[in-house]
Amino acid sequence: MKFLMMGKKWRLFLIALALSCAQAGSALAQQIRVVxxxxxxxxxxxxxxxxxxNVESLATGVEDAHGVPMKPSFIPRLNRADVLVLIGLDDExxxxxxxxxxxxxxxxxxxxxxxxxxxxGIPVAEPPTRLDRAEGDLHxxxxxxxxxxxxxxKITAQNIAHGLSRSFPQHQAVFEKNLKVYIAELDxxxxxxxxxxxxxxxxxxxxxxxxxxxxxxxxxxxRIGAVEVKPGIEPTPNHIVSLVQQIKQDKAQVILxxxxxxxxxxxxxxxxxxxALRLYSSSGGRPExxxxxxxxxxxxxxxxxxxxxx
Amino acid sequence: xxxxxxxxxxxxxxxxxxxxxxxxxHAQLSEMQALKALVENxxxxxxxxxxxxxxxxxxxxxxxxxxxxxxxxxxxRLGDVEKSVQAVKSAAGALxxxxxxxxxxxxxQRARKGGNFNFRSAEIGLAASVDPFAxxxxxxxxxxxxxxxxxxxxxxxxxxxxLTAKGGRFLADFGRLPKIHAHELPFVNSPLSVERMVxxxxxxxxxxxxxxxxxxxxxxxxxxxxxxxxxxNDRVDNTKPRxxxxxxxxxxxxxxxxxxDNHSIEVGxxxxxxxxxxxxxxxxxxxxxxxxxxxxYRYQPLxxxxxxxxxxGSEIFRNSxxxxxxxxxxxxxxxxxxxxAELKLNKNWSTGFLFxxxxxxxxxxxxxxxYSPFLTWNxxxxxxLRFQFTHMDDRVREDKAESGNQxxxxxxxxxxxxTHGFLSR
Numbered sequence: 001m002k003f004l005m006m007g008k009k010w011r012l013f014l015i016a017l018a019l020s021c022a023q024a025g026s027a028l029a030q031q032i033r034v035v036x037x038x039x040x041x042x043x044x045x046x047x048x049x050x051x052x053x054n055v056e057s058l059a060t061g062v063e064d065a066h067g068v069p070m071k072p073s074f075i076p077r078l079n080r081a082d083v084l085v086l087i088g089l090d091d092e093x094x095x096x097x098x099x100x101x102x103x104x105x106x107x108x109x110x111x112x113x114x115x116x117x118x119x120x121g122i123p124v125a126e127p128p129t130r131l132d133r134a135e136g137d138l139h140x141x142x143x144x145x146x147x148x149x150x151x152x153x154k155i156t157a158q159n160i161a162h163g164l165s166r167s168f169p170q171h172q173a174v175f176e177k178n179l180k181v182y183i184a185e186l187d188x189x190x191x192x193x194x195x196x197x198x199x200x201x202x203x204x205x206x207x208x209x210x211x212x213x214x215x216x217x218x219x220x221x222x223r224i225g226a227v228e229v230k231p232g233i234e235p236t237p238n239h240i241v242s243l244v245q246q247i248k249q250d251k252a253q254v255i256l257x258x259x260x261x262x263x264x265x266x267x268x269x270x271x272x273x274x275x276a277l278r279l280y281s282s283s284g285g286r287p288e289x290x291x292x293x294x295x296x297x298x299x300x301x302x303x304x305x306x307x308x309x310x
Numbered sequence: 311x312x313x314x315x316x317x318x319x320x321x322x323x324x325x326x327x328x329x330x331x332x333x334x335x336h337a338q339l340s341e342m343q344a345l346k347a348l349v350e351n352x353x354x355x356x357x358x359x360x361x362x363x364x365x366x367x368x369x370x371x372x373x374x375x376x377x378x379x380x381x382x383x384x385x386x387r388l389g390d391v392e393k394s395v396q397a398v399k400s401a402a403g404a405l406x407x408x409x410x411x412x413x414x415x416x417x418x419q420r421a422r423k424g425g426n427f428n429f430r431s432a433e434i435g436l437a438a439s440v441d442p443f444a445x446x447x448x449x450x451x452x453x454x455x456x457x458x459x460x461x462x463x464x465x466x467x468x469x470x471x472x473l474t475a476k477g478g479r480f481l482a483d484f485g486r487l488p489k490i491h492a493h494e495l496p497f498v499n500s501p502l503s504v505e506r507m508v509x510x511x512x513x514x515x516x517x518x519x520x521x522x523x524x525x526x527x528x529x530x531x532x533x534x535x536x537x538x539x540x541x542x543n544d545r546v547d548n549t550k551p552r553x554x555x556x557x558x559x560x561x562x563x564x565x566x567x568x569x570x571d572n573h574s575i576e577v578g579x580x581x582x583x584x585x586x587x588x589x590x591x592x593x594x595x596x597x598x599x600x601x602x603x604x605x606x607y608r609y610q611p612l613x614x615x616x617x618x619x620x621x622x623g624s625e626i627f628r629n630s631x632x633x634x635x636x637x638x639x640x641x642x643x644x645x646x647x648x649x650x651a652e653l654k655l656n657k658n659w660s661t662g663f664l665f666x667x668x669x670x671x672x673x674x675x676x677x678x679x680x681y682s683p684f685l686t687w688n689x690x691x692x693x694x695l696r697f698q699f700t701h702m703d704d705r706v707r708e709d710k711a712e713s714g715n716q717x718x719x720x721x722x723x724x725x726x727x728x729t730h731g732f733l734s735r
Contacts, residue, residue: 079524103522111442232690
């Protein structure tokens with residue numbers, strides 16, 4: 001009744017508003033809902049899906065891969081997702097399977113078309129030769145930090161494109177076209193990064209946790225040790241003493257840490273003069289690394305700058 | 311490359327031929343000198359070009375070697391991985407469930423009882439998918455009292471409408487800590503309030519259905535029906551069939567909000583109703599109502615969550631029932647609960663404090679109050695030492711058995727695959 005009593009202009013305005021809301025809602029509803037575990041994967045998925053996908057990342061990029069909080073607020077997002085994109089190689093083992101247990105979404109369970117494991121076909125580094133927890137908190141399937149090698153990211157992008165096509169074959173041509181464009185863009189950047197990384201060749205470094213192997217292999221850095229005694233095992237005083245000696249002996253130039261406690265890297269830096277750098281192993285950890293390409297570019301530039309100053 | 315070389319060579323021959331022509335005039339002489347200078351210049355350029363060609367050829371060869379080495383390394387790595395995969399696939403037990411074991415032991419010293427090397431439990435866990443529609447898990451627990459199936463339940467994985475169903479023996483979805491195994495608790499012992507009011511762990515034989523609301527925030531409901539709820543609840547004999555009015559029925563609502571990226575709050579409310587509790591000596595029976603509210607606040611700074619954080623948890627229970635030969639109108643209402651806070655000091659160390667308020671169900675006016683500071687050292691994710699001091703003020707038991715100071719040094723270790731899933735987070 002009130003509606004009928006309104007002025008003509010107001011009625012037209014409200015009808016237009018309702019129609020535009022409905023249109024926006026239906027456009028959103030038509031988009032493929034993708035949940036990625038990490039921002040780097042979310043960005044790559046956006047490059048391939050473009051306007052066809054609506055992508056959310058669960059982690060923000062600042063978290064330790066082994067310490068992503070198991071937040072119940074992730075569950076509604078997983079429940080609504082058409083597709084789940086994950087790093088794989090048990091990278092998300094400590095938090096994702098338990099969330100999937102209660103997300104009530106069979107579409108994105110392992111083995112289903114909506115479950116995209118980005119690691120398929122990656123030449124995995126450091127597959128353990130001895131599966132025993134005496135070796136620390138091992139990744140039985142090998143090192144999962146392969147996104148730090150932009151060449152392997154082309155494989156990841158292919159996996160995502162194929163995974164999206166598996167669930168939504170009607171958009172396969174678009175995904176394949178966008179994949180080609182993204183890979184061409186990556187190739188362009190890889191040439192630039194190879195040139196940029198020339199000063200890093202042969203540079204000796206120490207890492208907190210074993211997560212830089214792919215980056216080091218690609219750009220020619222040499223890892224001489226880790227702050228952790230073994231993967232996931234915090235350093236003992238003896239280990240720190242021997243690491244300090246090794247850094248001095250080998251003349252290592254940088255110590256890399258991410259979401260770990262900066263106390264020990266700073267302590268080692270003070271004792272040896274080595275440059276301690278906090279660099280996250282995913283995009284999104286800093287405002288200037290909000291895309292995969294920006295993240296690798298920032299990481300390389302920061303490292304080159306640090307090495308040139310040391 | 312060869313074409314460039316030939317061109318440069320012909321050009322040099324021409325220049326040499328020009329120089330060899332006999333000179334007949336002064337003008338020709340100066341022209342000859344200029345040409346000589348030109349030839350010298352050309353020779354230098356030629357030399358530079360040849361050097362560059364050699365350098366490029368060397369780089370090309372080096373790159374080819376590098377690419378070949380990378381290919382070989384990649385092939386070798388793929389070969390290793392392939393071998394591992396084949397080894398796993400061909401293993402006789404490839405489809406066996408994930409198996410793990412937890413050992414929980416402590417050294418206890420209680421003011422009234424004395425000391426004890428306390429073998430608390432050895433729990434074997436098994437878990438795997440049953441088929442595309444269900445998964446199953448089990449925990450078999452050995453304690454000084456014997457061995458029993460602590461949990462063994464099947465859970466659906468593909469029901470429509472956001473539903474999940476569970477059946478078998480499991481820890482019923484009542485409260486927060488009552489459904490967590492003792493070795494997973496943030497302190498040494500289960501709070502006495504949980505022991506007295508819920509009956510310890512909410513072990514139950516029955517069925518449970520969960521519904522996840524399609525809301526933008528987490529909201530989950532549980533309904534369940536069980537023989538009884540609580541491992542230490544002796545009101546019902548699990549093995550004897552009985553009227554459906556003598557089962558326990560549960561309803562729970564659980565929600566969670568991120569206050570910011572780093573702060574969150576989780577709230578749950580649980581209601582367990584048994585229409586008719588009939589003890590051996592009680593023919594007429596009467597209903598039992600057990601309610602609970604749990605609140606958990608978490609501070610988890612995302613960029614340092616592995617070495618910083620704070621958790622505050624609290625639960626309040628209310629039990630209402632007739633005891634023994636009470637008059638029908640005479641119900642006994644008891645209120646109890648606990649609160650605790652735990653602060654993560656770094657990746658390995660954390661400390662906290664537990665306050666426990668445990669009334670007597672039979673005599674609600676009487677209560678036991680406990681104060682327990684504790685210190686936890688996680689040597690790794692699978693190896694934990696915990697020291698706890700507890701001061702108990704026990705006004706329930708005549709012998710004051712729990713009163714006084716108590717000390718515990720607990721050692722918990724895990725081998726193999728071990729997880730209690732989302733509910734025990």
